[in-house]
Amino acid sequence: MPNDVNRPISDPPSDAPHWHAQESSQALQILGSAATGLTRAEAATRLATHGPNRLNAAPRPGWWWRLLAQFHNLLIYTLLAAALVTFLLDDFVDAAVILGVVVINALIGFIQEGKAERALEAVHAMLASHAMVLRDGERHEIDAGDLVPGDMVLLESGSRVPADLRLLSVKNLRIDEAALTGESVPTDKDPAVVAADAPLGDRLCMAYAGTVVGVGQGSGVVVATAAQTEMGRIGSMVGGVPTLVTPLTRRLDQFARQITAVIVVVSAITFLYGYYVREMPALDMFLVVVGLAVSAIPEGLPAIVTITLAIGTATMAQHRAVVRRLPAVETLGSVSVVCTDKTGTLTKNQMTAVQLMMGDDTLSVSGSGYAPEGGFHQGDQPLDAATHTGLQGLARCALLCNDAQLHRDEAGGWTLAGDPTEGALLTLALKAGLDLAEESERTPRIDVIPFESEHRYMATLHHDHAGHVFALLKGAPERVLGLCVKDSTGLLDAATWQARMDGAAAQGQRVLALAECELPAGTRELDVAHITPRFTLLGLVGLMDPPRDEAVAAVAECQQAGIRVLMITGDHAVTAAAIGEQIGLNAGQPLTGAQIDQLDDTALGERLAQTDVVARASPEHKLRLVATLQAQGRQVAMTGDGVNDAPALKAADIGVAMGQRGTDAAREAADLVLTDDNFATIAHAVREGRTVFDNIKKALLFILPTNGGEAGVLLLAVFAGLAMPVTAGQILWINMVTSVTLALALSFEPAELGIMERPPRPMGEPLITRLLFTRIVFVSLLMVAASFGVFNWELARGSTIEVARTAVVNMLVFGELVYLFNARYFVATALRRDTLTGNPMALWASVILIVLQMLITYAPPMQALFGTAALDGTSWLLITALAAAVFLVVEAEKWVLRRQGVRSM
Numbered sequence: 001m002p003n004d005v006n007r008p009i010s011d012p013p014s015d016a017p018h019w020h021a022q023e024s025s026q027a028l029q030i031l032g033s034a035a036t037g038l039t040r041a042e043a044a045t046r047l048a049t050h051g052p053n054r055l056n057a058a059p060r061p062g063w064w065w066r067l068l069a070q071f072h073n074l075l076i077y078t079l080l081a082a083a084l085v086t087f088l089l090d091d092f093v094d095a096a097v098i099l100g101v102v103v104i105n106a107l108i109g110f111i112q113e114g115k116a117e118r119a120l121e122a123v124h125a126m127l128a129s130h131a132m133v134l135r136d137g138e139r140h141e142i143d144a145g146d147l148v149p150g151d152m153v154l155l156e157s158g159s160r161v162p163a164d165l166r167l168l169s170v171k172n173l174r175i176d177e178a179a180l181t182g183e184s185v186p187t188d189k190d191p192a193v194v195a196a197d198a199p200l201g202d203r204l205c206m207a208y209a210g211t212v213v214g215v216g217q218g219s220g221v222v223v224a225t226a227a228q229t230e231m232g233r234i235g236s237m238v239g240g241v242p243t244l245v246t247p248l249t250r251r252l253d254q255f256a257r258q259i260t261a262v263i264v265v266v267s268a269i270t271f272l273y274g275y276y277v278r279e280m281p282a283l284d285m286f287l288v289v290v291g292l293a294v295s296a297i298p299e300g301l302p303a304i305v306t307i308t309l310a311i312g313t314a315t316m317a318q319h320r321a322v323v324r325r326l327p328a329v330e331t332l333g334s335v336s337v338v339c340t341d342k343t344g345t346l347t348k349n350q351m352t353a354v355q356l357m358m359g360d361d362t363l364s365v366s367g368s369g370y371a372p373e374g375g376f377h378q379g380d381q382p383l384d385a386a387t388h389t390g391l392q393g394l395a396r397c398a399l400l401c402n403d404a405q406l407h408r409d410e411a412g413g414w415t416l417a418g419d420p421t422e423g424a425l426l427t428l429a430l431k432a433g434l435d436l437a438e439e440s441e442r443t444p445r446i447d448v449i450p451f452e453s454e455h456r457y458m459a460t461l462h463h464d465h466a467g468h469v470f471a472l473l474k475g476a477p478e479r480v481l482g483l484c485v486k487d488s489t490g491l492l493d494a495a496t497w498q499a500r501m502d503g504a505a506a507q508g509q510r511v512l513a514l515a516e517c518e519l520p521a522g523t524r525e526l527d528v529a530h531i532t533p534r535f536t537l538l539g540l541v542g543l544m545d546p547p548r549d550e551a552v553a554a555v556a557e558c559q560q561a562g563i564r565v566l567m568i569t570g571d572h573a574v575t576a577a578a579i580g581e582q583i584g585l586n587a588g589q590p591l592t593g594a595q596i597d598q599l600d601d602t603a604l605g606e607r608l609a610q611t612d613v614v615a616r617a618s619p620e621h622k623l624r625l626v627a628t629l630q631a632q633g634r635q636v637a638m639t640g641d642g643v644n645d646a647p648a649l650k651a652a653d654i655g656v657a658m659g660q661r662g663t664d665a666a667r668e669a670a671d672l673v674l675t676d677d678n679f680a681t682i683a684h685a686v687r688e689g690r691t692v693f694d695n696i697k698k699a700l701l702f703i704l705p706t707n708g709g710e711a712g713v714l715l716l717a718v719f720a721g722l723a724m725p726v727t728a729g730q731i732l733w734i735n736m737v738t739s740v741t742l743a744l745a746l747s748f749e750p751a752e753l754g755i756m757e758r759p760p761r762p763m764g765e766p767l768i769t770r771l772l773f774t775r776i777v778f779v780s781l782l783m784v785a786a787s788f789g790v791f792n793w794e795l796a797r798g799s800t801i802e803v804a805r806t807a808v809v810n811m812l813v814f815g816e817l818v819y820l821f822n823a824r825y826f827v828a829t830a831l832r833r834d835t836l837t838g839n840p841m842a843l844w845a846s847v848i849l850i851v852l853q854m855l856i857t858y859a860p861p862m863q864a865l866f867g868t869a870a871l872d873g874t875s876w877l878l879i880t881a882l883a884a885a886v887f888l889v890v891e892a893e894k895w896v897l898r899r900q901g902v903r904s905m
Contacts, residue, residue: 020203024167028168035152036136046148052226134152148225153219155217165222167206168220173218186419190204274718278721298703312689321684331689334689337629338566344677345639350416353424356394361388363378365377370406370427393488396429402422402474404416404419428541444463457479457531459473459531461524471516471517471526477512481498483533484535487539507544511542513540555585564612568617572616573615577590580613587612601628626651649666650670694826700768702816705783706816708783710735742846746842779886802869803875815882817849819890821835
């Protein structure tokens with residue numbers, strides 16, 4: 001073999017060997033390496049061939065390009081056209097207002113989305129910076145970027161794996177692979193070969209770049225570096241996933257195209273009719289068409305949408321959900337499927353003892369996590385732990401045969417230092433009323449055999465100051481059972497204990513066995529020779545990462561809202577199914593990653609309909625599941641925390657990353673970050689997303705009838721051959737003051753009752769639904785009728801054209817003012833107690849609007865600027881009466897809809 005060390009290694013073919021299925025000696029031979037490592041010369045040659053062990057960052061657009069991209073929207077183009085038109089009319093103030101709206105909208109979007117995607121950089125940060133290797137048979141610490149295939153790497157506790165390794169030797173080696181597999185506990189490593197089709201989490205003879213050594217030591221040969229590693233492959237997947245357009249962006253683009261087309265067509269028809277049929281001068285008709293365009297363009301809409309999204313963002317932040325992309329706020333309200341991780345999201349990510357099986361008893365344990373809160377129950381009855389001899393013996397073994405430590409932090413919570421399983425056993429003992437210091441003083445530890453994967457147990461030696469010496473043992477149940485000759489009831493019935501163990505495992509519990517035995521007085525050392533079939537079995541402990549209580553309620557709330565919750569995890573199918581059943585999912589036929597590989601897209605879609613639990617899922621599986629659901633027309637939210645989740649987070653309609661335990665790669669690929677890692681926060685965010693979309697629709701429901709009324713007044717005047725009831729400047733005034741007051745107030749609307757009882761919005765549903773369009777047309781006609789009624793009444797009683805136009809301006813504005821309170825509820829009546837108190841912003845906006853209208857009506861400078869005139873009391877009485885009539889007629893229309901069973905628009 002030494003002679004092969006310098007043999008050049010070729011690039012791996014497309015059918016590269018499954019390293020986990022290769023014997024270690026065979027892997028060394030394929031790689032042209034040896035147990036003593038490469039020579040320095042060969043390492044340098046391979047470095048030149050393969051390149052450094054680093055991932056290349058993809059080029060990113062500059063800040064200026066991202067700023068310009070904020071203007072790339074048809075509605076923004078329409079606004080710019082409106083600004084140009086008002087500028088050509090020498091209305092410089094209004095042109096500046098419209099341009100200001102456009103610029104502010106762009107800046108807010110730029111700031112919110114200013115952090116460019118850094119998912120690849122975050123993946124790079126997961127790679128180790130240094131590595132301990134053997135070169136020429138000697139240990140050297142080198143830059144991890146200089147590693148090459150064939151290098152021999154040494155691992156120790158706390159180190160980060162620098163490349164993908166085929167392990168050659170291990171000693172009590174446990175590696176935390178949660179970032180790649182989602183496993184809630186570190187994985188025990190073993191150099192033995194595994195099946196070629198073994199999923200990532202079951203490849204015990206491999207160590208992957210970016211994972212962390214929990215305990216123990218090991219050595220392995222580098223089989224992949226840089227982009228060829230699992231971490232690099234995931235980074236490539238992240239970079240290759242396109243950023244999706246959000247439903248709101250898609251709907252707004254569609255709306256902008258539609259309204260632009262309508263404005264152009266209507267304006268052209270109006271110009272042609274006025275010029276050729278009515279024989280009006282071309283310049284006059286041009287000014288009319290300009291006024292028509294100004295009246296029809298909802299220039300305040302982008303600002304209203306942005307502000308509504310920003311308010312939703314602030315509200316979500318208060319509920320521990322941080323939005324990274326502004327439109328993602330609304331996207332949450334559109335999702336119909338939430339694909340969620342298990343560990344730490346639906347569960348606490350804290351191992352907990354939930355069941356104790358002793359010789360003559362089975363107890364359940366309440367409480368979860370590392371806080372020593374809870375108790376023991378025999379059936380439905382609480383149990384006094386201090387009076388149960390078997391429980392005290394089991395708990396004492398769990399306490400003393402243990403190296404973990406629990407500490408109370410400054411916030412009053414409990415933190416673990418050590419192995420999660422040992423932490424659960426320590427918490428169990430504290431719940432039983434035992435004190436570590438007291439028990440350690442009464443029966444001090446003399447010696448210990450630490451846990452190693454070879455023998456799969458830990459043993460400690462103790463004495464009681466009275467000459468009695470005993471050993472405590474804990475470990476894998478099949479191993480410990482083989483060392484026991486009896487239990488508390490007498491001779492050990494191995495078949496009975498195996499059945500109890502299988503029953504606990506079927507419930508998703510990880511089972512540990514605890515035992516003790518007497519040793520000869522004076523024994524001062526403990527070695528493997530003492531660990532023979534002589535022990536008394538104290539019992540079995542069933543442990544699991546329990547579901548969060550609030551997650552169970554949140555899943556039920558999502559399901560009530562018509563949102564499917566799909567749990568996708570890297571854990572084993574049995575564990576995943578057990579948790580899924582506890583939180584209310586359809587977990588009867590869990591789907592596994594191996595099964596996904598065997599199904600085509602059609603079959604996968606059909607199989608997904610049969611279960612809500614997917615286990616042993618790899619990054620490719622998660623990506624494919626998202627694509628399959630999207631192909632079915634579903635809006636998909638994906639939660640995750642590991643590097644393995646990053647591609648699916650980016651591919652989903654909305655990616656939700658965990659803020660506490662999530663990796664940088666997951667957070668940077670996501671649209672939303674949960675600062676408390678809690679699924680319940682997603683339910684709150686969905687509620688807020690639906691509220692945001694409702695408020696945007698309410699803004700449309702308010703703005704468009706106003707624009708429709710203004711445009712209708714002009715159209716009716718042209719086609720009926722009447723004088724213009726309003727000027728272009730007056731129209732722009734109405735649009736401006738109502739947008740910055742009344743329409744803005746709708747951004748602060750609270751959620752409507754029953755918002756989480758509606759089904760998700762269909763993907764193809766337009767922004768303006770049939771019911772919404774009907775309401776817009778209906779209210780527009782009311783506005784036109786009221787405005788023309790006031791205009792003709794004023795002219796009939798001898799008022800000047802300026803007074804008549806001023807009356808029309810106020811009629812439109814006060815009609816909108818009362819209609820604001822109609823629009824606060826889609827279908828529910830506005831004749832209710834909280835109409836005036838539910839949204840204080842609506843009251844303040846109304847007061848401000850009234851003040852502004854008094855200024856344009858009575859202030860001489862405003863009269864000169866907008867061509868208005870003072871109104872008398874009679875005019876105000878008519879305007880008030882007609883505004884009240886508009887309010888009552890709309891309420892009557894809503895009553896009809898409620899009678900028809902309509903709940904929303």
